[in-house]
Amino acid sequence: MKKIKAIWELMRLEHGVMIAIAILIGSLIALKGQGLPSFDKFILTFFTALFLEASTFALNDYCDLEIDKRNKREDRPLVRGDLSPKSALYLFFIFFPLGIICSYFVNLACFIIALITALLAILYDTKMKKIKLIGNFYIAYIMAIPFIFGGVAVIEGSTLQFEIHPAIYVIALIAFLAGSGREIMKDVMDFQGDKEKGVKSFPKYIGSRKSNILAAFFYIIAIALSFLPFFMETFEIYYLNYYYLALVFVTDTMLLSASIHLIIKKKPHLKLYRKFTLIAIFIGLLAFLLPVILVYR
Numbered sequence: 402m403k404k405i406k407a408i409w410e411l412m413r414l415e416h417g418v419m420i421a422i423a424i425l426i427g428s429l430i431a432l433k434g435q436g437l438p439s440f441d442k443f444i445l446t447f448f449t450a451l452f453l454e455a456s457t458f459a460l461n462d463y464c465d466l467e468i469d470k471r472n473k474r475e476d477r478p479l480v481r482g483d484l485s486p487k488s489a490l491y492l493f494f495i496f497f498p499l500g501i502i503c504s505y506f507v508n509l510a511c512f513i514i515a516l517i518t519a520l521l522a523i524l525y526d527t528k529m530k531k532i533k534l535i536g537n538f539y540i541a542y543i544m545a546i547p548f549i550f551g552g553v554a555v556i557e558g559s560t561l562q563f564e565i566h567p568a569i570y571v572i573a574l575i576a577f578l579a580g581s582g583r584e585i586m587k588d589v590m591d592f593q594g595d596k597e598k599g600v601k602s603f604p605k606y607i608g609s610r611k612s613n614i615l616a617a618f619f620y621i622i623a624i625a626l627s628f629l630p631f632f633m634e635t636f637e638i639y640y641l642n643y644y645y646l647a648l649v650f651v652t653d654t655m656l657l658s659a660s661i662h663l664i665i666k667k668k669p670h671l672k673l674y675r676k677f678t679l680i681a682i683f684i685g686l687l688a689f690l691l692p693v694i695l696v697y698r
Contacts, residue, residue, distance in 0.1 A: 412455035427551020452500030472594035541580035648688035
């Protein structure tokens with residue numbers, strides 16, 4: 402049981418589930434209430450997300466082992482010794498190609514997106530990690546691209562030309578902004594360990610205080626954008642949809658609360674707020690998912 406828990410923690414499978422939900426939301430929005438994704442495409446996109454997410458997190462922890470030890474990341478199974486570094490590498494080499502193979506059987510556009518994203522993931526884990534000024538936005542991209550991937554997944558045939566619903570781009574941008582904020586918060590948390598390793602991060606150049614304010618700035622822009630689908634007719638099922646508004650209001654309240662604390666407090670409880678903002682983002686996912694589900698009633 403301990404091994405299973407350690408493998409789950411290494412591969413962050415809860416993130417894989419959230420990514421799969423984001424892909425499903427993208428697919429459902431793209432279909433505009435005209436049906437559901439075919440079962441085979443749903444399964445293939447789900448396992449593409451799960452395998453690529455799991456493998457790159459395993460590689461991430463393998464590459465970060467020494468810095469995680471310095472930062473006393475006891476939440477990481479490799480730091481605790483629950484799994485060996487070789488185990489992490491084995492998991493990467495098993496699941497990474499499986500994810501690419503699954504994407505190939507969705508369609509050409511999804512294969513290209515998955516391949517580019519996967520190669521960026523390797524580059525991030527092995528090289529970009531020391532340049533967090535760039536790496537932060539890669540992680541934010543990882544939070545945004547599943548919505549685009551899901552929207553493209555329902556396209557029939559092998560083509561790289563496609564049009565998807567504007568709501569998909571908005572939710573992807575919101576995810577990108579919220580992801581950027583969370584990563585900058587993490588940089589502040591890890592600053593001491595990163596400093597010893599010569600990692601280039603926002604706290605190194607502008608200080609921890611200004612970095613927290615920058616994170617809050619990203620959250621506030623995401624909050625502002627979240628109202629577009631409710632007020633603009635082009636967003637169809639989200640336009641004047643009070644189910645959407647209610648859940649978005651909860652998300653925005655949580656993000657705004659975290660933003661205020663990041664701005665006014667000299668030493669905010671960053672570990673708490675990272676968990677808090679993750680819950681907020683999950684509720685935000687539900688805000689985009691619920692109106693689409695209600696279309697099928």
